[in-house]
Amino acid sequence: MTSRANPVRLKIPQEHLIGRIDGLHEGPALICIAGLHGNEPLGLNALLQVFSDLRHLQQRMSGSFVALAGNLAALRAGQRFLDEDLNRIWKEEDLERLKTSAPSSGSERREQEQLFGLLDRLLSEPNGEKYFLDLHTSSAAGSPFAIFSDSLRNRDFARWFPSTKILGLEELLDGPLLDYVGSRGAVTLGFEAGQHEDPQSVEIHAAAIWVGLVTAGLLSAGDCPQYKNGLRRLLRAARPGPRIVDVHYRHPVRVSDQFRMMAGFSNFQPVKRDQVLAGDFRGPVKAPREGLILMPLYQEQGQDGFFLVRTVSPFWLGVSRLLRHLPLDYLLRLLPGIHTVAKRPHALDVKPQTLRWLTLDLFHLLGYRKRRRNGSFIRFTKRGFDLKSPFQPSKPKRER
Ligand SMILES: [Zn+2]
Numbered sequence: 001m002t003s004r005a006n007p008v009r010l011k012i013p014q015e016h017l018i019g020r021i022d023g024l025h026e027g028p029a030l031i032c033i034a035g036l037h038g039n040e041p042l043g044l045n046a047l048l049q050v051f052s053d054l055r056h057l058q059q060r061m062s063g064s065f066v067a068l069a070g071n072l073a074a075l076r077a078g079q080r081f082l083d084e085d086l087n088r089i090w091k092e093e094d095l096e097r098l099k100t101s102a103p104s105s106g107s108e109r110r111e112q113e114q115l116f117g118l119l120d121r122l123l124s125e126p127n128g129e130k131y132f133l134d135l136h137t138s139s140a141a142g143s144p145f146a147i148f149s150d151s152l153r154n155r156d157f158a159r160w161f162p163s164t165k166i167l168g169l170e171e172l173l174d175g176p177l178l179d180y181v182g183s184r185g186a187v188t189l190g191f192e193a194g195q196h197e198d199p200q201s202v203e204i205h206a207a208a209i210w211v212g213l214v215t216a217g218l219l220s221a222g223d224c225p226q227y228k229n230g231l232r233r234l235l236r237a238a239r240p241g242p243r244i245v246d247v248h249y250r251h252p253v254r255v256s257d258q259f260r261m262m263a264g265f266s267n268f269q270p271v272k273r274d275q276v277l278a279g280d281f282r283g284p285v286k287a288p289r290e291g292l293i294l295m296p297l298y299q300e301q302g303q304d305g306f307f308l309v310r311t312v313s314p315f316w317l318g319v320s321r322l323l324r325h326l327p328l329d330y331l332l333r334l335l336p337g338i339h340t341v342a343k344r345p346h347a348l349d350v351k352p353q354t355l356r357w358l359t360l361d362l363f364h365l366l367g368y369r370k371r372r373r374n375g376s377f378i379r380f381t382k383r384g385f386d387l388k389s390p391f392q393p394s395k396p397k398r399e400r
Pocket of ligand 1: 037040
């Protein structure tokens with residue numbers, strides 16, 4: 001239950017900025033946030049632990065490590081959120097509202113205002129590539145996984161984490177923080193360590209942060225014994241089988257649905273088509289197709305009942321990488337029924353009829369994963385900065 005009191009003894013930080021460690025040389029920045037959901041404090045435990053260990057390695061570090069705490073009021077209350085989900089209010093219209101001087105109402109809007117100012121400053125710093133790691137835990141058990149939106153830069157960062165990687169989840173969520181940070185050009189990764197109350201989630205999160213520190217190039221693997229231990233820890237916790245999956249279904253949930261997940265599902269458990277997974281006020285909720293279940297909702301608060309994922313073949317990932325280096329994008333815009341969108345270089349408006357003969361998979365391959373109805377069109381959006389960073393990239397030093 002989300003209203004359950006904080007399960008670990010943890011001093012909730014007073015401010016969003018927990019601390020910052022600057023290395024001796026200029027370099028990339030790794031910004032790490034935990035506790036964006038107030039009932040997920042274990043990521044904060046890990047972050048504080050890594051932060052204190054990292055001080056001893058400062059002399060060998062390049063660039064900056066920044067530790068942030070998410071929803072402070074909700075963390076104190078031990079609830080996912082108080083008024084609204086802090087990880088679902090980073091849509092364009094929300095950001096527009098932030099830029100006006102109207103006072104924010106509601107606990108999360110106030111938290112957002114502070115985080116927005118802080119992130120804006122951090123992401124405006126001129127030196128080096130920016131990496132962003134967002135730590136979460138879930139109400140269901142199961143092996144850890146990484147979430148990222150499908151840009152090649154994000155893929156290149158994520159591939160060094162020996163955990164299952166989820167493609168296309170971030171694009172199905174409305175207004176997650178990673179969306180905003182990614183739109184500013186940072187390389188982003190969300191990391192789900194395990195169950196909210198499981199002490200192992202702390203170790204897994206700490207391991208992911210160490211892997212992030214070396215992969216981002218703040219430390220070399222040789223200078224950081226925690227890196228190898230971290231890799232081993234993530235490997236031990238990893239799910240056997242293919243490491244990359246694609247989300248193909250999301251079951252949205254509203255409070256009025258009275259959604260109740262059936263007991264006993266864990267992340268990546270296979271389910272059959274028409275298998276009863278949950279119930280709501282309409283009756284049984286069945287799986288619309290077969291797949292692996294992800295993040296079945298075992299808490300009261302949350303807008304996603306469950307997701308279904310399927311394995312992606314590395315062959316198709318290779319094909320899509322190749323395609324994105326070709327000018328296919330421009331050719332697509334010449335086809336009938338496909339229109340460019342003014343002031344939005346990463347968006348395409350597509351007539352539904354066109355989608356009958358052009359497959360959705362083609363848009364996915366080219367990185368257009370976000371899909372929204374826009375009048376008589378379907379608007380596809382892809383992540384900006386797919387291949388090139390807007391930051392002056394500093395040479396990552398990587399010794400493996
Ligand atoms: Zn979360």
